Amino acid sequence: MIISVHQPQYLPWLGYFDKIDKSDCFVFLDTVQYKMREFQNRNKIRTKDGWIWLTVPVKTKGHFHQDISAVLIDDESDWAVEHKKSLMAWYGKAPFFRQYFPFFEDVFARRWDRLVDLNIYIIKYLLQELQIDTPLYFESEVGTTQKSTARIVEICQKLKADTYLSGTGGKDYMDEGLFVQTGIGLQYQHFNHPCYNQQFISAQHPFTPYMSVLDLLFNEGPRSIDIIKETNHL
Numbered sequence: 149m150i151i152s153v154h155q156p157q158y159l160p161w162l163g164y165f166d167k168i169d170k171s172d173c174f175v176f177l178d179t180v181q182y183k184m185r186e187f188q189n190r191n192k193i194r195t196k197d198g199w200i201w202l203t204v205p206v207k208t209k210g211h212f213h214q215d216i217s218a219v220l221i222d223d224e225s226d227w228a229v230e231h232k233k234s235l236m237a238w239y240g241k242a243p244f245f246r247q248y249f250p251f252f253e254d255v256f257a258r259r260w261d262r263l264v265d266l267n268i269y270i271i272k273y274l275l276q277e278l279q280i281d282t283p284l285y286f287e288s289e290v291g292t293t294q295k296s297t298a299r300i301v302e303i304c305q306k307l308k309a310d311t312y313l314s315g316t317g318g319k320d321y322m323d324e325g326l327f328v329q330t331g332i333g334l335q336y337q338h339f340n341h342p343c344y345n346q347q348f349i350s351a352q353h354p355f356t357p358y359m360s361v362l363d364l365l366f367n368e369g370p371r372s373i374d375i376i377k378e379t380n381h382l
Contacts, residue, residue: 150335151309153177153287153300155216156267158204159191159360160274163315163339166376168275168282170337171313175285175303178264179292182216184208189219189263191360195238196348199356202231206263217288219263228256235362242347244369248277248362274361278373297323304332313337342379344368 152171156178157164168174182188190203205222208214221227235252239245251273260266272284285307294302300322304312311333314322319336327334341357345367349355364372 149173149307149309150311150313151175151304151307152313152337153303154315155180155183155188156264156271157187157191158189158263158267159193159202159270159362160187161191161358162341162361162364162376163337165274165278165280165361165373166339167313167315167337169278169280169373169376171282173283173285173307173309175287175290175307176268177287178217178268179215179287182206182208182214182219182263188216188267192358193234193238194346194348194356194359194363196353198353199359200234202234202360203227204231204263204266217262217264221260221263221266223259232256239347239362239366242366243345245366247369248365274365277365278361278376280373296321297326301326301330301332305330311335340379342375344375 149172150170151173152167153175154164154167154177156176189206190201192199193202205225205227207220207222232253235249239249255266255270275282287303290303290306292299292302292306300312304310309332312327313335315337322334324334343355344364346355346363347367361372364375368375
């Protein structure tokens with residue numbers, strides 16, 4: 149059984165869903181430390197001039213070492229209104245915008261206190277629309293006592309996984325020998341970013357990869373998962 153793990157991200161990119169699709173089960177790391185200026189509270193969308201960030205403001209003052217599950221959204225700004233306006237402005241004419249936007253319109257109309265709740269709610273919807281039915285778990289429910297690579301191995305052991313699927317960035321910090329010692333296989337995700345029918349492509353502004361998966365979904369609709377699968381292999 150192949151297992152993968154990741155922090156809950158905001159509007160994740162294509163590779164996030166490719167990893168889940170390639171796994172037999174997936175674990176949300178909801179008890180790891182929140183990291184600023186990464187993708188837990190922001191992601192990119194395409195515009196006519198390139199791309200912009202959509203960022204959910206969070207309360208970090210005095211809480212620099214908090215777990216991601218404890219991170220609260222800063223509701224003093226109209227971030228939800230701005231995100232809604234941005235999606236309408238840059239994807240309003242996309243072929244499948246009207247099919248998926250009502251969900252996000254509802255999301256932005258709700259009040260969200262914890263970042264993790266917002267992220268996971270959206271991710272579950274996106275998985276459903278991409279027709280990815282990989283079973284989902286939470287680290288807080290699995291229960292871990294270890295840190296770093298040992299934490300991953302512990303998750304694999306508790307869920308009886310024989311193989312761990314890691315992002316390529318894991319090569320920089322994981323103790324590969326620990327997998328050998330515990331008899332757990334280690335594979336690295338090989339994700340070849342596909343090109344698709346993206347808006348605003350021109351000689352000055354060619355196809356822009358590494359956007360939120362919304363960019364793919366709004367432009368390609370039900371074909372999105374096939375586009376992710378067609379160019380990627382373990």
